[in-house]
Amino acid sequence: MTKQKLTILLASPRGFCAGVDRAIHIVEEALRRYGRPVYVRHEIVHNRFVVEDLKAKGAIFVDELDDVPDGVPVIFSAHGVPQSVPAEAERRNLFYLDATCPLVTKVHYEAQQHWRDGRQIIMIGHAGHPEVVGTMGQVPEGTMILVETLEDVAKLEPADPEKLSFITQTTLSVDDTAAIVEALRARFPAMVGPRKEDICYATTNRQQAVKAIAGRCDALMVVGAPNSSNSKRLVEVAARSGCERSMLVQRASDLDWSTLADISVLGVTAGASAPDILIEEVLDAARTHFDVTIEEVTVTDETISFKLPAALTA
Structure with a gap:
């Protein structure tokens, strides 16, 4: 049976920003240097796939420093912490790394x-x-x-x-x-x-990219987590910019593609804490249901990167 044609407008920039990339590398490098386990206060970034991947590598995620035993490294999430948190870590003589963007x-x-x-x-x-x-x-x-x-x-x-x-x-x-x-x-x-x-460059750029494609789309997917502020904002921006049928999607497996049988142009983007593998999952799933043509729409190129903490580079 001939597949229905579908044009996917792929917004760029999308996905990981420099702050998210740095935070994840801090956890991975800490595990490499100090071994398992490394504790992380709160989700390092707001993405369940990333968190589960780091758990498998030896990271333990906790809500508060009270849950961190003495003598192990602890990392603060990319979102930042109140001053009371590093103060408490210092009081307990904990070795900590700050992954705040x-x-x-x-x-x-x-x-x-x-x-x-x-x-x-x-x-x-x-x-x-x-x-x-x-x-x-x-x-x-x-x-x-x-x-x-x-x-x-x-x-x-x-x-x-x-x-x-x-x-x-x-x-x-x-x-x-x-x-x-x-x-x-x-x-x-x-x-x-x-x-x-x-408002950071990555948030601004991803919203501009969504605005550039929304008016051409029958539906638009934002790959991201429901607790991700920047991902939820992308859904809102899409709806206001000409594509009311905008949705937040965590994984391709969450999608019922039959609900999109009536569309011919689909927009795809991702929040700043969504890894490329999740975007590729969505594109691969689309190809199983449609005859897909992908058009990448780029509003700017991002070249920003952030250094790791000195303790991980010495």
Whole structure:
């Protein structure tokens, strides 16, 4: 039987960013140097496939330092941690490696500087996300206010409107964040912002790539995890940019391809913590059901890389 033709628009950039790549390499190099087990506080990145692969290699993932025994290395996840976490590790004389993405660390430094300058800090982000928890933990409790929506902006009552600053989570929707910043600036003209936007290059690039293909797609798949902020934002961006039939997919095996029998153009991208193997799984599965033609749509080339901690390179 002749297969139905399907054009796949493959967004680029997609998948792993430099911060995710660095974090995974930190765990792998620690295992190579120090042997099994190496403990990791929280998921190193938000992807179940990556976590299970590292578990198989000897990594043990825990929720808190209380679950880490003495005398073994521990790694902090790419999302960053409150200052209390390394302080506790030092109190216990634990050997730790910090896999926080350098672009998240940049936001941490901004928060600390704003606090030292006597400014109340507004953080734009999602409550409970590990990155937000880590960033809010860089300054004393009560000196940072979390804002998630325009409604939150309208209800803000800062201690001193003339001594305000803002920072953002690195994995937000670029457009949503711009609207919130605009509303904040309208209410608080004296507010100080970051010198360079906090939303990271990888988040911005992947959203731009989705915008470039969404209007041409009958459906669009984002390969990523349900707890991945940047992956969920890609689904939202696709829906707003011309492809309402956008979906988050963890693995090709999760898909019911019969629900896509009516489409002729499929967009495919992946969140910044999704490995290439999961994208290839989706493309291979598509080929079993359709006569596939792949068109890669590139909006920019990424050349950024981050160094491993000095303890792993000496």
